[in-house]
Amino acid sequence: MNLKRFGAPVVLAAAAALVLTSCAANEGGATEPTESASSLSGTINAAGASSQGSAQEAWIAAFQTANTDVTINYDPSGSGAGRETFIAGGSDFAGSDSFLNDEELAGEFASCAPDTSAIDLPVYISPIAVVFNVDGVDELNLDATTLAKIFKGEITSWDDPAIAALNTQATLPATPITAVHRSDDSGTTKNFADYLFQNAPDVWDQKPADPFPYQTGEGAQGTSGVIEAVGNGVGTIGYADASKAGDLGVANIKVGDEFVGYSAEAAAAVVAESPLVEGRDGNDLAIQLDRKTTDPTHYPLVLVSYAIVCQEYADATQGELVREYVSYIASDEGQAVAAENAGSAPLSADLSAKVAAALETVK
Incomplete structure (x- = not known):
């Protein structure tokens, strides 16, 4: 039986559309993080996977509640468009159900510091x-x-x-x-x-x-x-x-x-038993999903969606802001918010620790 369901040219257009999700997110029913004084301020523009849409609305609402001087806009334009926008410098990070391919990694990222690259960080499993x-x-x-x-x-x-x-x-x-x-x-x-x-x-x-x-x-x-x-x-x-x-x-x-x-x-369970893609930077956590399981407690038709961020940002202040937001969505609290509002599976303790360690190096 079915188990319970869970409740270049594109750059300018995508950047113009980024404001749409932030307004919707402020109306969402996300679990709010603990109130605390925040010194963060600024605006994050991001675009990408529509699969992350419900989770992003909840994450944005919660993060902006705790950080009232921060505005986050996420345009669910699709993984491919999100990566293109980020690579061209039209957004601060990309959401993508596909990790960066070798050709993309070999190119330049306009928002990143010269001679640096981007990394794939899993934040959403569904x-x-x-x-x-x-x-x-x-x-x-x-x-x-x-x-x-x-x-x-x-x-x-x-x-x-x-x-x-x-x-x-x-x-x-x-x-x-x-x-x-x-x-x-x-x-x-x-x-x-x-x-x-x-x-x-x-x-x-x-x-x-x-x-x-x-x-x-x-x-x-x-x-x-x-x-x-x-x-x-x-x-x-x-x-x-x-x-x-x-x-x-x-x-x-x-x-x-x-x-x-x-x-x-x-x-x-499928994600937990799948290895990382070989031959990548140590902070890049792209996962090579093994979907050939015969264990009926596993569901192999699964996606891992990533936050693709600069290893080092050309604008260090913007890098700090992105690091803090992505650290929140990958945290236990952020993952619980996504599970409640989008029915996603929280990152395992091991994967969560790897994401946190990689984020510590982002600047």
């Missing part, structure tokens, strides 16, 4: 939900191969024998499938594709990347766009951060010999 809207179907089981064929366009009807074989108790209609994917460059897409690439490589033959790789289905902008398209459609299926699943049906995925629903704990 399951990816496979959401669906099919008349008469409340429960849906899918394995990786069938899911890959649906999104690749090889399975096109809900009563296909491959789906029926996994759902013997369901009455599946002869309704065409509309598979909804992200139209923007998305780290959620990359994580979804990585799960399929690792578990159904004979079908999903494109290496994981932020753009959706096939000319199939229907594209939608951002997490909210996917949820809206699935919810308003007929015979629809999509993928999105679990915090936004709402009242949509959510498929169980096959892990080992069982079909399991998502939970924060099951997603976190």
